[in-house]
Amino acid sequence: MSRPLVILFNPSTWRGVGDATAPWGLIAITTGLWNDYDVLFLDQRFDRDWRQKTEAALRRGGVVAAATTGMTGIQLTGATEFLKLVKASSPGTPTVFGGVHASMLPTETAAHPAVDYVAVGEGEELFPHLLTCLASGKIPGSELPAIARKGSDAGRIEYAHVADLETLPEPPWERFDLSRYVSRSPYGRMLSILTSRGCPHRCAFCLHSHPALAGRWTGISASQARERMDRLARSLRVEHFHIQDDNFFTRTARVEELVAGLETGSGPGYTWTVGGAHVAHLKRYDEAFFRRMRKAGCVRLLIGAESGSARVLERVGKRQTSEEVLAVNRRLCAAGIRPIYSFISGVPGEVDDDLRQTVDLMFRLRQDGPVDVGTIKPLVFYPGTRFYGWALDNGFVPPHTVEGWSGLTWDHYMRLPYPWLTPERRRFLIRLYYSSLLFNPDYHWVSSPLFSGLSRLLMPVTRRRMRSLDFRGAVMPAILEWVQHRAL
Numbered sequence: 001m002s003r004p005l006v007i008l009f010n011p012s013t014w015r016g017v018g019d020a021t022a023p024w025g026l027i028a029i030t031t032g033l034w035n036d037y038d039v040l041f042l043d044q045r046f047d048r049d050w051r052q053k054t055e056a057a058l059r060r061g062g063v064v065a066a067a068t069t070g071m072t073g074i075q076l077t078g079a080t081e082f083l084k085l086v087k088a089s090s091p092g093t094p095t096v097f098g099g100v101h102a103s104m105l106p107t108e109t110a111a112h113p114a115v116d117y118v119a120v121g122e123g124e125e126l127f128p129h130l131l132t133c134l135a136s137g138k139i140p141g142s143e144l145p146a147i148a149r150k151g152s153d154a155g156r157i158e159y160a161h162v163a164d165l166e167t168l169p170e171p172p173w174e175r176f177d178l179s180r181y182v183s184r185s186p187y188g189r190m191l192s193i194l195t196s197r198g199c200p201h202r203c204a205f206c207l208h209s210h211p212a213l214a215g216r217w218t219g220i221s222a223s224q225a226r227e228r229m230d231r232l233a234r235s236l237r238v239e240h241f242h243i244q245d246d247n248f249f250t251r252t253a254r255v256e257e258l259v260a261g262l263e264t265g266s267g268p269g270y271t272w273t274v275g276g277a278h279v280a281h282l283k284r285y286d287e288a289f290f291r292r293m294r295k296a297g298c299v300r301l302l303i304g305a306e307s308g309s310a311r312v313l314e315r316v317g318k319r320q321t322s323e324e325v326l327a328v329n330r331r332l333c334a335a336g337i338r339p340i341y342s343f344i345s346g347v348p349g350e351v352d353d354d355l356r357q358t359v360d361l362m363f364r365l366r367q368d369g370p371v372d373v374g375t376i377k378p379l380v381f382y383p384g385t386r387f388y389g390w391a392l393d394n395g396f397v398p399p400h401t402v403e404g405w406s407g408l409t410w411d412h413y414m415r416l417p418y419p420w421l422t423p424e425r426r427r428f429l430i431r432l433y434y435s436s437l438l439f440n441p442d443y444h445w446v447s448s449p450l451f452s453g454l455s456r457l458l459m460p461v462t463r464r465r466m467r468s469l470d471f472r473g474a475v476m477p478a479i480l481e482w483v484q485h486r487a488l
Helices: 024-029 050-060 075-089 100-104 106-110 123-135 222-236 252-262 287-295 310-316 322-335 352-368 386-393 403-407 410-415 423-438 449-457 459-468 475-487
Strands: 005-010 038-043 063-068 095-097 117-119 183-185 188-193 196-198 217-219 240-243 271-277 298-306 338-345 376-378
Touching (some): 005 024, 005 050, 005 075, 024 123, 050 063, 063 123, 075 095, 075 403, 100 117, 106 117, 117 123, 188 222, 222 240, 222 252, 298 310, 298 322, 310 352, 322 338, 338 352, 352 459, 376 423, 410 423, 423 475, 449 459
Parallel strands (some): 188 240, 271 298, 298 338
16 A cells, blocks of 8 residues: 655746755655655756646545745746646645745735645644644644634734754755756855754844744754765765855854864865855954865855945844955955855935945955955845835735735846836836946856956946946846846
8 A cells, every 4th residue: 555645846946047956945844754655856947747747646646735835936936836736636635835935924825726724934843743634634723823724814823943953853865866956166066055044133124034033043063064064975976065054154153163173184075155144243253264264165155245335234234334344355355265245225215325335345345355246136025024014014015816926026126016116216226236247247146258258348337337326328237137037
């Protein structure tokens, strides 16, 4: 007799960007399932026949639940396609929607005709409990307050948390084909990993300003992180890890212990970058420690600089100054670690002088060495953030369907329902973004010799436009916008 089956689906992100990020969240929730269930794991980016596999599994029968995750934006397109396929093929199969978007808007997501249940929050402990109910034919009730369904009272839905990542068993990596998540990078064969969750800061544009998440952080120990990286490096021939933590440097002692472990002998045999770093933590370290990090394999850090304007930084709740960013930048460059920065525009109350200060900071950062100053990307007001409440108060009308949220991305900036921005201002911010892209010929996320060459050729013009914030008649930013729209 075959065992009951669970179908897990990871929807695709943008086309053409080569995203091979491992879906660690979905993989993690399977840790406690394998003793009782078979698991069909489908990734829309790689499983081109996901429709056929889903339909075949439903015809076989015995499917306890079909579940998907999804972030606000393009992933919701694939997620809803999957759920609608399940309901069309097998109306009685319970469907579950989890992940960031559903957790931030649980009752709205549960109202979708193809959604039976919404798992709110972290799923390692929540999802197995839900499956137990479904396998026994029981409708989840008050015993699972982090599960929403049609008609649920939004005020009574709780957010499920894993209090301590170290209490969880190691996910069953060997049951998944992780080789397809190993991609090419300038540093060799690269795999993304996670060593922590959360961030103690509460920046108004970030998900971690949501009351259920504010101030929360948990991570595995330094020794466990190193063991995980070593094992994955050996089994998958990984040469470079991209650590995708929201804030890797939250616990100073953990970082110092990991660096001490990796720098012993001739080094770890692989390099690594960090995708989430805050200057409030980085300023604790001197140049000597950054040199130790470089010896331990660290080559790049992605730092949220956000703005060069003190007024904007205060508005978004970013506890740092431009001088602190510059001081950290000098120490990193001297140590041989390349910083990558991110900046935002379109903050409520922002004026051109704020943007000039941001551009000035980008110029100053590049004086210290080969710095990737990133881009100035227009802000999107995502559900769950503190700024989302501001947007609702200022005339933003949210989409009425889950599918409608798939277009809420910066790439559709001209069409976003933000009444406080004129079409002229939106176009200006878009031109600023693509000009800042040209200002960065070695941008980490664009691996194109043609782009790099053109950017260097146009640098004198780009510098003048950035300094003056005058993008009238700018042809190349318009071409880049067209190319990126076609690629995505």
